[in-house]
Amino acid sequence: MCGIVGYVGPQACADILVDGLRRLEYRGYDSAGLAVFDGKRTGVVRAVGKLQNLVNALKEKPLPGSLGIGHTRWATHGRPTEVNAHPHCSGEIALVHNGIIENHIELKRHLAEEGVKFSSDTDTEIVAHLIHREAKTGDDLLGAVRRALGHVHGAYAVAVMDARQPDRIVVAKNASPLVIGFGEGEMFCASDIPAILPYTKRMLPLEEGEIGVLTENGLELYTLDGKRVDRQPKTITWSASQAEKGGFKHFMLKEINEQPRAIEDTIRGRVDLAAGDVIESELGIDAETAKSLKRVYFIACGTSHHATLYGRFLMEHIAKVPSQTELASEFIGRDPVVGEGDLVVAVSQSGETLDTLAALKVAKEKGARILAVANVIDSAIPRAAHGAFYTHAGPEIGVASTKCFTTQLAAMVLLAVFLGRRRGTLEKERAQEILQNFVEIPNQMRTVLALDDIIRDLARPLAQAKSALFLGRGVSYPIAVEGALKLKEISYIHAEGYAAGEMKHGPIALIDADMPVIAVMPDDKAYEKIASNVQEAKAREGHVLAVATRHNADIGGIAHNAIYVPKVDPVLSPFVTALPLQLLSYFVADFKGTDVDQPRNLAKTVTVE
Ligand code: M6R
Numbered sequence: 001m002c003g004i005v006g007y008v009g010p011q012a013c014a015d016i017l018v019d020g021l022r023r024l025e026y027r028g029y030d031s032a033g034l035a036v037f038d039g040k041r042t043g044v045v046r047a048v049g050k051l052q053n054l055v056n057a058l059k060e061k062p063l064p065g066s067l068g069i070g071h072t073r074w075a076t077h078g079r080p081t082e083v084n085a086h087p088h089c090s091g092e093i094a095l096v097h098n099g100i101i102e103n104h105i106e107l108k109r110h111l112a113e114e115g116v117k118f119s120s121d122t123d124t125e126i127v128a129h130l131i132h133r134e135a136k137t138g139d140d141l142l143g144a145v146r147r148a149l150g151h152v153h154g155a156y157a158v159a160v161m162d163a164r165q166p167d168r169i170v171v172a173k174n175a176s177p178l179v180i181g182f183g184e185g186e187m188f189c190a191s192d193i194p195a196i197l198p199y200t201k202r203m204l205p206l207e208e209g210e211i212g213v214l215t216e217n218g219l220e221l222y223t224l225d226g227k228r229v230d231r232q233p234k235t236i237t238w239s240a241s242q243a244e245k246g247g248f249k250h251f252m253l254k255e256i257n258e259q260p261r262a263i264e265d266t267i268r269g270r271v272d273l274a275a276g277d278v279i280e281s282e283l284g285i286d287a288e289t290a291k292s293l294k295r296v297y298f299i300a301c302g303t304s305h306h307a308t309l310y311g312r313f314l315m316e317h318i319a320k321v322p323s324q325t326e327l328a329s330e331f332i333g334r335d336p337v338v339g340e341g342d343l344v345v346a347v348s349q350s351g352e353t354l355d356t357l358a359a360l361k362v363a364k365e366k367g368a369r370i371l372a373v374a375n376v377i378d379s380a381i382p383r384a385a386h387g388a389f390y391t392h393a394g395p396e397i398g399v400a401s402t403k404c405f406t407t408q409l410a411a412m413v414l415l416a417v418f419l420g421r422r423r424g425t426l427e428k429e430r431a432q433e434i435l436q437n438f439v440e441i442p443n444q445m446r447t448v449l450a451l452d453d454i455i456r457d458l459a460r461p462l463a464q465a466k467s468a469l470f471l472g473r474g475v476s477y478p479i480a481v482e483g484a485l486k487l488k489e490i491s492y493i494h495a496e497g498y499a500a501g502e503m504k505h506g507p508i509a510l511i512d513a514d515m516p517v518i519a520v521m522p523d524d525k526a527y528e529k530i531a532s533n534v535q536e537a538k539a540r541e542g543h544v545l546a547v548a549t550r551h552n553a554d555i556g557g558i559a560h561n562a563i564y565v566p567k568v569d570p571v572l573s574p575f576v577t578a579l580p581l582q583l584l585s586y587f588v589a590d591f592k593g594t595d596v597d598q599p600r601n602l603a604k605t606v607t608v609e
Contacts, residue, residue: 002027002028002071002072002073002074002086002097002098002099002191003021003024003025003026003027003028003071003072003098003190003191003192003195004024004069004070004071004086004096004097004098004157004158004159004178004189004190004191005017005020005021005024005069005070005071005096005159005188005189005190005191005195005196006068006069006070006096006159006169006171006188006189006190006214007020007066007067007068007069007169007186007187007188008066008067008167008168008169008186008187008214008215008216009066009183009185009186009187009216010066010185010186010216011066011186012064012065012066013036013065013066013067013068014034014036014058014062014063014064014065014068016188016199017034017036017068017069017070018034018051018054018055018058018070019198020070020188020190020195020196021051021054021070021071021072021195022051023192023194023195023197023397024072024190024191024192024195025050025051025072025598026397026398026399026597026598026603026604026605027072027074027098027191027192027603027604027605028072028073028074028075028603029049029050029051029072029073029074029598030048030049030073030074030075030080031046031047031048031049031072031073031075031080031081031082031084031085031086032046032047032050032051032053032054032070032071032072032073032085033045033046033047033054033070033071033073033085033086033087033096034046034054034058034063034068034069034070034071034087035063035068035069035070035087035089035094035096035161036063036064036065036067036068037065037066037067037068037161037163037166038063038064038065039064039065039166041163042089042092042094042161042163043061043063043065044087044089044094045057045058045061045063046082046085046086046087047082047085048080048081048082048085049080051072067161067166067167067168067169068161069087069094069095069096069159069160069161069169070087070096071085071086071087071096071097071098073085073086074603076100076123077100077104077121077122077123077124078120078121078122079121083119083120083121084120084121084122086122086124088120088122088124088125088127088128089128090116090125090128090129090131090132091132091135092132092135092162092163092164093128093131093132093135093160093161093162094128094160094161094162094163095124095127095128095131095158095159095160095161096124096158096159097124097127097156097157097158098156098157098158098176098177098178098191098607099154099155099156099157099174099175099176099607100123100154100155100156101123101124101126101127101152101153101154101156102153102154102155103151103152103153103154104123104126104154107126107130107151107152108126111126111129111130111133114133116129116133123154127148127149127152127156127158130148130151130152131144131145131148131160133148134147134148135162135164140165141160141162141165141168141170141213142170142211142213142220142222144162145158145160145170145172145211146172146211146222146224146226149172149174149211149224150224154174154175155174155175155176155354155607156172156173156174156175156176157171157172157173157174157176157177157178157191157206158170158171158172158173159171159178159189167215167216168213168214168215169187169189169213169214170211170212170213170214171189171206171211171212171213171214172206172210172211172212172224173206173207173208173209173210173211174208174209174224175208175354175357175380175607176191176352176607177191177192177205177352177379177380177605177607178190178191178205178206179191179192179193179196179203179204179205179206180203180204180205180206180212180214180219180233181196181199181200181202181203182200182202182203182204182218182219182233183199183200183202185216186199186216187214187215187216187218187219188200188214189214191605192376192605193236193238193376193395194238194395194397197236197238197239197395201235201236201237202233202234202235202236203233203234203235203236204219204231204232204233204234205377205378205379206221207383208380209223209224209225210222210223210224210229211223211224234377234378238394238395249590250398250586250590250596250597251396251397251398251597252398252400252402252490252586252596252597253586253596254398255396255397255398255402255403256402256403256449256579256582256583256586257449258393258394258403259402259403259406259407259442259445259449259579260442260443260445260446260449261442262391262392262393262394262403262406262407263406263407263410263441263442263445263575264442265392265393265394265407266391266392266393266407266410266411266414267410267414267438267439268392270414271414271435271438271439273432273435273436273439274432275428276421276428276429276430276431276432276435277417277418277421277431278414278415278417278418278421278435280389280414280418282387282388282389282390283371283387283388283389283415283418284369284371284385284386284387284388285343285369285371285387285418285419285422287422289343289369290418290419290422290423291422291423291424292341293321293341293342293343293419293423294322294341294342295321295322295323295324295341295342295343296311296312296315296319296321296322296323296324296342296343296344296345296419297323297324297325297326297336297338297342297343297344297345297363297368298311298312298323298324298325298326298344298345298346298347299325299326299327299328299331299344299345299346299347299356299359299360299363300325300327300328300346300347300348300353300356301327301328301329301348301353301355301356301606302401302485302606303349303400303401303404303405303408303482303485303486304347304348304349304353304356304401304404304405304408305325305327305328305347306405306478306479306481306482306485307347307405307408307409307411307412307478307482308325308345308347308408308412309325309477309478309481310409310412310475310478310479310574311323311325311345311347311412311415311416312324312325313474313475313478314412314413314415314416314571315416315419317416317571318416318417318419318420318425318426318434318571319416319419319420319423319425319426320420320423320425321419321423321425326359327355328346328353328355328356328358328359328360329355329359331359331362331363332355332358332359332362336362336363336366338362338363338366338368339366339367339368340367340368342363342368342369343368343369343371344360344363344364344368344369344370344371345371345372345373345415346359346360346363346370346371346372346373346381346385347372347373347374347408347411348372348373348374348379348381349374349375349376349391349393349396349401349404349405349408350374350375350376350379350604350605350606351372351374351375351376351379351380351381351382352376352379352380352381352605352607353381353605353606353607354606354607355606356381357380357381357384360372360381360384360385361384364384364385364386369386369387370384370385370386370387371385371386371387371388371389371415372384372385372387372388372389373388373389373390373391373408373411373415374388374389374390374391375390375391375392375393375396375404375407377390389411389414389415391404391407391408391410391411392407393407396604397597397604398596398597399489399597399598399599399602399603399604400486400489400490400585400596400599402486402582405482405578406445406575406578406579409574409575409578410438410575413434413438413571413572417431417434417435433569434569434571434572437568437569437572438569438572440568441568441572441575441576444565444566444568444575444576445575445576445579447565447566447576448565448566448576448579448580449579449583451563451564451580451583452583454563455563455580455583455584455587456583456587458545458561458563458584459583459584459586459587459588459591460587460591461516462493462516462545462584462588463491463493463587463588463591463592465493465514465515465516466493466494466514467493467494467495467496467510467514467515468484468487468493468494468495468496468515468516468517468518469484469495469496469498469507469510469511469515469516469517469518469537469542470483470484470487470495470496470497470498470517470518470519470520470581471497471498471499471500471503471517471518471519471520471521471530471533471534471537472497472498472499472500472519472520472521472530473499473500473501473521473526473529473530473533474524474525474526475524475526475570475571475573475574476520476521476522476524476526476530476573476574476577477497477499477500478574479520479574479577479578479581480497480498480499480500480518480520481497481498482497482578482581483495483497483518483520483578483581483582483584483585484496484497485497486581486582486585487581487584487585487588489599489602490585490586490588490589490594490596490599491585491588491589491592491594492592492594492599492600493588500519500529500530500533500534501529501533503533503536503537504533504536508536508537508540511537511540511541511542512540512541512542513541513542513543515542515543516542516543516544516545517534517537517538517542517543517544517545518544518545518546518547518581518584519533519534519537519544519545519546519547519559520547520577520581521534521546521547521548521555522547522548522549522565522568522570522573522576522577523548523549523552523567523570524570524573525570531554531558534546534558534559535558538558538559538560543560544558544559544560544561545559545560545561545562545563546558546559546561546562546563547562547563547565547577547580547581548562548563548564548565549564549565549566549567549573550564550565550566550567551564551567552564563580563584565577565579565580
């Protein structure tokens with residue numbers, strides 16, 4: 001998980017590298033470090049904790065020079081200490097790495113037998129020593145890195161410098177992301193596009209098993225077995241300011257507020273209202289395939305998994321196809337019965353989540369058709385799939401997913417209508433109605449965002465809670481579980497999301513005056529039932545906050561407080577009920593003073609199993 005960045009060109013690079021790391025800090029913030037060649041030797045500065053500690057260390061020990069690499073770490077092997085921080089060095093070699101070297105124990109034993117002394121507990125240091133050993137044979141850095149990686153099993157994106165060849169950085173990728181940025185007389189590399197977006201919009205994501213040499217003159221790209229690769233960079237349309245806070249206190253708050261625009265961008269060009277249809281050419285699903293589908297299988301993790309719970313609801317409701325959803329990590333832990341005739345939809349905002357990628361590969365090997373839903377273009381998951389559906393949320397920097405979640409919900413709507421129309425389970429008139437209501441959703445979301453002051457007031461007492469229960473039924477169940485995840489990950493308050501009908505089977509024992517209950521209960525066919533469940537909680541002194549439909553007169557008698565959302569098509573209510581819960585969690589965390597954008601122990605892109 002970790003972020004890496006590199007620069008070669010005419011400019012002093014320490015500030016460029018730190019700037020890039022600042023945008024990568026969401027990937028991990030246990031330590032950070034830079035290596036910069038100053039014309040004679042490579043200087044290294046590393047610091048434990050947040051990037052600011054590295055900035056302070058660089059004031060004491062500046063690193064002049066125009067060739068450098070940087071790293072921000074999410075610790076896997078070895079505690080978050082300075083010796084375990086990257087870059088790792090061996091002789092003239094300096095290296096940064098994102099990923100996990102699976103055979104590190106065996107490699108370490110061999111190197112130790114050869115007399116190598118280790119100064120860290122990391123798997124990464126081993127790669128630095130391997131390259132150093134290979135570089136001694138006199139080959140250029142590219143050859144040394146290629147041979148060294150030939151001994152390595154596992155996931156890696158690496159950037160490597162050699163003080164004896166100070167005009168180049170060698171980069172390589174296997175299962176961890178790495179993008180190359182093309183400037184004018186300068187070149188960049190980074191784990192993610194926003195890190196280098198202020199410097200160039202011309203980017204080339206590396207593919208699995210590629211290795212390249214960056215010099216001021218450009219990129220020479222090869223496969224690990226030495227074949228020359230000729231691929232051209234693409235122009236990224238995101239603006240650099242989309243990856244900045246834009247006046248908001250936190251990225252998360254900015255991203256919550258961007259949701260109406262993100263949904264509009266995700267719908268744009270894909271909806272044909274007159275035909276009552278969804279136009280999408282990249283799905284890789286023709287009418288025949290849609291008709292003959294035996295089952296839809298969703299795989300995802302975390303918040304993306306919650307989006308797929310809504311996907312399952314829509315598949316059954318609209319496309320009338322048997323559907324199930326699986327946590328990717330559990331899917332790979334079993335022997336899932338999946339194969340020809342099944343559509344497996346792998347959902348991931350980052351497109352890099354290793355559990356989801358591994359599950360996708362299992363399903364693909366068994367013969368299923370794979371569709372990726374991702375936010376990052378050309379990331380690993382869409383590349384491994386037969387077809388891709390991109391959400392257009394723009395860069396999401398806050399570790400807690402918000403706009404990526406609701407754009408995933410939008411993808412679920414579009415996919416269900418697409419399949420429903422081709423399978424003949426959705427009439428044109430109802431499709432037109434759903435799609436018309438759907439294009440109006442961004443404005444309804446704007447109305448909800450305007451409730452922020454009310455929601456802030458309701459969040460204040462919740463900040464004192466030790467625990468909270470989120471309830472939902474039917475289409476609102478995914479929103480309840482997502483609401484609970486949001487609260488726990490950024491405010492560190494324990495929260496459970498439950499299907500309201502399950503309360504009586506156990507969780508109701510938890511209810512007392514100290515247990516806030518947040519009930520997602522829009523005006524739909526589940527309303528009467530969840531209203532009864534909520535009454536049961538209230539009768540046991542639970543303090544109830546309802547997210548309910550405006551003008552619903554009953555709520556006053558059912559809940560202590562309510563957040564009223566506009567009335568929308570009942571199948572689309574998650575778009576308006578998700579937002580109050582995101583804002584509630586945000587304000588609770590802000591009251592508590594936690595690190596909203598970079599909550600403890602988490603990282604934005606989870607590339608470990
Ligand atoms: O990039 P992905 O969508 O595959 O990530 C999956 C989860 O790691 C992610 O949703 C995680 O749960 C977030 N912290 C949620 O806010």
